[in-house]
Amino acid sequence: MMWIELGVVLLSIFLGARLGGVAIGFAGGLGVMVLALLGVEPGNIPWDVILIIMSVISAIAAMQMAGGMDYLVHLAERMMRRHPDKITLVAPLITYFMTLLAGTGHTAFSTLPVIAQVAKEQQIRPSRPLSVSVVASQIAITASPVSAAMVFFASIMEPRGVSYLELLGICITSTLAAVILTSFVANHLGCELKDDPVYQQRLANGEIKLPDQSQIEIKPGAKFSVMIFVIAIMAVMAYATAISPTIGLITDPTLSRDQAIISLMLTAALAITMVCKLDAEQIVTAATFRSGMSACICVMGVAWLGDTFVEANLDAIKHTASSLLSAYPWMLAVVLFFAAMLLYSQAATTKALLPAALALGVAPVTAVASFAAVSALFVLPTYPTLLAAVEMDDTGSTRIGKAVFNHPFMIPGLLAISLAVAFGFAIGSVVL
Structure with missing residues (x-):
């Protein structure tokens, strides 16, 4: 029956x-219903993850409506134009830190047009900075202090002796180092733009757009909205550290970490709405709000389906996988990689598989090091930020090949995750 259920x-x-x-x-809901008809007891819906995503996205949407996202993009553009010849290194760092701050990779949408434009002006193949920037925005989820994946992972690792600060330290260091090294490698991928026949053909046909030098208008409350959001994130980190058993500043917390994040993010959204005098009804129309709520539906269906099957x-999974993972700990990263490729969500993959992996007796250092592998959302070229990067590059260098998997995001993505996992094992073995 297990194979039939896996097929479903x-x-x-x-x-x-x-x-x-x-x-x-x-489709996740459909799968749960079919499994229930086969006599399988439905698993748990990941309400904690969903509520965290909803609250964080609410604050981000309020910040976007206040002009905070435009302000961050303005700062990012200034940084990229200050070092245009280093766009392949600078751009991924920008998308990495924006995701680290916001807890969602969808922040990359706003910077992709700028990245493509600056690269084109410098005659640098746009696929190089665009591909690494998209990958960086995905892998930074596993290092963000407010991402749903990180918050859930921290909650299951603390009982095993890994504190919130230790987890953040390992994940930020390993993923950031991986992104930087991948950027240097990506700078040599593909032929130069001037030698690309697709670019030459588009240039001859007049399909290449002229650079848009229009300035972004920064709203009066934009800086205040960013400041409020950053203060909320710092408060989340401070509280999560204070209630950590390793620190023990607050031994009997009234609010759990999840409740603190939800309440602080909703409070931040309220503060931005009031200070920046926003029309609250318009916040739900923000692009980040729509994409965030879509992510909630995806996590709910897919994680519920995964939990039901696991x-x-x-017992059968434990029997099959425990000896394999004991002999080859790095296989956990491979399993998480392929699961994320299908589940399309770091939070859903984390929720569905990592508790089961720990139940099999996987060592904490193995779980922490392998965590970056839940970011394999680039394999199938259908993820929103990946498709947006393809659309933004009118030179044609960021294109999806006929074989589907031969796209410019594959090599940077595989390299970044492999390096992050390797660094995670190296750093984790020292820290933990």
Whole structure:
């Protein structure tokens, strides 16, 4: 029966991935229903992850409506134009830190047009900075102090002796080092722009857009909205550290970490709305709000489906996987990689598989080091930020090949995750 149930899970995910977007969440619901008809007890819906995403996205959407995102993009553009010849290194660092700050990779949407434009002006192949920037925005989720994936992972690692600060320290150091090294490698991928036949053809046909030098208008409350959001993130980190058993400043907290994040982010959204005098009804129209709520549906359906399958077959999975993972700990990263490729969500992959991996007796250092592998959302070229990068590059250098998997995000993505996992094992073995 386990193989039949696995078939239902894979078919549901495949159907959702084919339809794209929020449909992967819908397909997860279908899979749970089919498994229930086969006599499988439905698993747990990851409400904690969903509520964290909703609260963080609410604050980000308020910040966007106040002009905070435009202000951050303005700062990013100034930095990229200050060092245009180093765009392949600077751009990924910008998308990395924006995701680290916001807890969602969708912040990369706003910077992709600037990256493509600056690269084109410098006659640098746009696929180089664009590909690494998209990968950096995905892998930074596993280092962000407010991402749903990190918050959930921290909650299951602390009982195993890994503090919140230790986890952040290892994940930020390993993923940032991986992104920087990947940027240097990506600077040599593909032919030069002037030698690309697709670019030459588009240039001859007049399909290349002229650079847009229009300035972004910064709203009066933009800086205040960013400041409020940053203060909220610092408060989250301070509180999570204070209630950590290793620090023990607050031994009997009234609010759990999840509740603190949710309440602080909603309070930040309220403060931005009041200070910047926003129309609260307009916040739900923000692009980040729509994408965030879509992510909630995806996580709900897919993580629920994954938990249903894992809980129903935990004994069989333990029997099969425990000896393999004991002999080859790095195999956990491979499993997480392929799961994330199908689940399309770091939070959903973390929620569905890492508790089961720890139940198998996987060492804390192995779990922490392998965590970056849940960022393999670039393999199938259908993820929103990946598609946006393809659309933004009118030179044609960032294109998806006929074989589907031969796209410019594959090598940087594989390299970044491999390096992050390797660095995670090296740093984790010293720290933990």
